[in-house]
Amino acid sequence: MSIAHHPGEELLLSYASGAANEAVALLVASHLALCRQCRLVVASSEAAGGSLLEDIPPVAMSAQAYQSVLSRLDEPAAAIVRSAHLDSSVPAPLRAYIGNDIDGIAWRPIVSGLAHYPLVTRDGVRARLIRAEPGAGVAPHTHRGEEWTLVLTGSFSDVTGRYGPGDVQTTTPDIEHQPTADPGPACINLAVTDAPLVFRGFLPKLVGKMFGF
């Protein structure tokens, strides 16, 4: 898998710092499962977090804090679960939401060739899966906010280029695009939007409203 499009470093930093909400974190973590380069960026950001923790002026714990923790050291703890090696095209962080089998998803049709599956919404930021048959796509639209799209299978193209498995497309409000699935296997991607899309035309507007885009 050769990944050409990565999330912006500010997105990776907000994941490492914990500022990113669950919907954004799901997209970043799923990309990280596929991209060693970005794993290193996040590891360096976390090291910066460690360094800030080291240098922060300490705040005294209560007098009985240590005794209180000591008294709990022998409590039985949940076993440490290590991820099993699974032959799955679903990145590990996404498995908690959809299981291991991407073919088993209960897709909700939108229009011919296009379906979606909502995952999680936090603070108005929506994460969903979108499945597009070759040639199908999302009607021309711009954005009120940012949109990040991680390709899981297949590929799609728009005016900005071609996006394949592992790639993350970042769009900003000024971009108008009409992403369309390329020939080949269906294009399944994880799309995260922080504001509704702005469609051109009456019908796409109506469909967009109905399906919460």
Add this chain to the structure above:
Amino acid sequence: MTLPSVDRLNAAICAIAATRDRAAFQIVFDHFAPRVKSYLVRLGASAPLAEDLAQEALLTVWRKAALFDPARASASTWIFTIARNLRIDAIRRERRPDLDPNDPSLQPEAERDAGDSLDWGKAEDRLRTALAALPKEQAEIISLSFLAEKPHSAIAAELGLPLGTVKSRIRLAMARLRLALGDSP
């Protein structure tokens, strides 16, 4: 009182993993619990909640010490990630989509990651130096990213800067930090 060195704290966590060493745990507790508490207060937790979560974080250190790998992260970085995740879970009540760095399904394979990874223990020393040497306007944004938990748009508004400037400062800072780590992606 002199602070325990990075090596001593790393070794203490390894001793907890190997022999359930309570003396080692006290060193780690005394050093990190007040820092974790401070971090949580900085991010808006009340003092009693920060106290509870700091205790919980150190209990997690005891329980998960076997997962600590000083070749991957220093004690402070590992404990930062524990505190960050506990906070997301307890205060935001959200699930944290996370990665187990040892997950063999990571692509490219995790085994290869480990084989050619740098020595993070040493690399983090260089990173600390680089962080301290960042231009003030870059250091400020990195620090706010961790200790204010605001979206970068809010940081931009607070500093009276365009969002693009905040993002480019982040990129410049991250490039310097990566350079310090000796990582060439």
